[in-house]
Amino acid sequence: MGATRTPGQELRTLALGSCVALIMMDPKARCIAMVHVVLPESSIDPARSQKKPGHFADTAVPALLGEMKKLGSDNVGKGMIIKLVGGANVMDPNNTFNIGKRNALAIKKALWKFGMGPRAEDIGGRISRSVSVDVDTGKVKITSPGRDGWEL
Amino acid sequence: MAIPPDIKDSIAKVKPLSQSAVRLMSIMADPDHTVAQIAAVVESDPILTGNVLRVVNSPAFGLRAKISTVARAVSYTGGNMVVGLALHLCASGIFNNPLDGYESQRGSLWRHCLFTAIASREIARFSGGKADPEVAYTAGLLHDIGKAVMSAPLGDSARKIVAIADKGEMRDFVAGEAKAVGTDHPEVGEAIAMHWSLPGPLREVIRHHHAPSKAKEEYRTLVYAVHLGDFIAMMSGTGTGADTMLYLLDHDYRNFIDVSAAELEKVILDAGQEYQQVVESMFGSEEEMQ
């Protein structure tokens, strides 16, 4: 989990696989934050979610809002720009290995609780993405080995 | 398929494994092995001894007292990690070269194989005793060795394979390899396994990890365990390169491995944590994944 309002800085993730990068940007407070969500529900390991709330969709959303608040953002609601990236999916009729899909859904559910939703998303498919976000421009850059990079 | 002659030549030139690695793998394959047997192999190999002691005394291990004997060190690291260190030392040409054909950076194959090993061992615990977790670990370490030799003949084909696969017009990366090169990394891997005289179960995993239903019946559950371990590594962001995620999950896995969604999520968390610890103890601390 990271957040910044320092001009010239950028936030980046490692390769995401089925994890989802949740990105928040407040154009008014000029700050950004990003977290690398691994799993949908913190109930699977409450002790770990205390130490690493960003690991789980349901605890990641309030934790990231807290980071934004520390940087002066009180923009909970429609003013916050939210983007989702990652969540590469594995087709599994048993609903066990399709964690990418479940991660993205769980994040959206957690966002709805705060009256928020993603403005843009690049999720799913058989693609492992890495992401960087630029604090000055708000540009979200996505890379993936074997492909040319793109923006969201 | 038959392996093209120039690739056969490259396989014949692969450096043999060290005595220590070979002996450790056969010790680990025996379910009744002891720490003393592993320690004896390590003690006879000064470079491996140095590596084991360095790792066990690294900050990532978090032991307060300094460990100076091999026997104590092995009791902390466990045999799996010793096998990993021995393979990493002697097969560095396989694991550590950048694999341009996969757009894979130096060390990425090792990291992918390490994550796969840990996850395969955890998944093997859901096999009702049919796949040995320790063997699954070793098999996970070795499952993708074929990529080291396939990288050069693949050349710049990976981009084309990825583009076709992204359009949904290619079954998986293995099919792309076969089309571009005339063989694939499981087949080449099996040939390296024969060159190294690896035991049957390991060879079977290397050959069939992307098509586990084709494995010999007696090893099929083990092959399914590594098939799933491989997916867990890729899902956790630790793939090899351009091929990451471009494989198909065999839906019949549940006839061999009885793992629920909640159990799988636990495996992902635990394997991720152990992987991080092993990487830090081997290479020093790096940017922590949040």
Ligand SMILES: [Fe+2]
């Ligand atoms: Fe593979």
Ligand SMILES: [Fe+2]
């Ligand atoms: Fe693999």
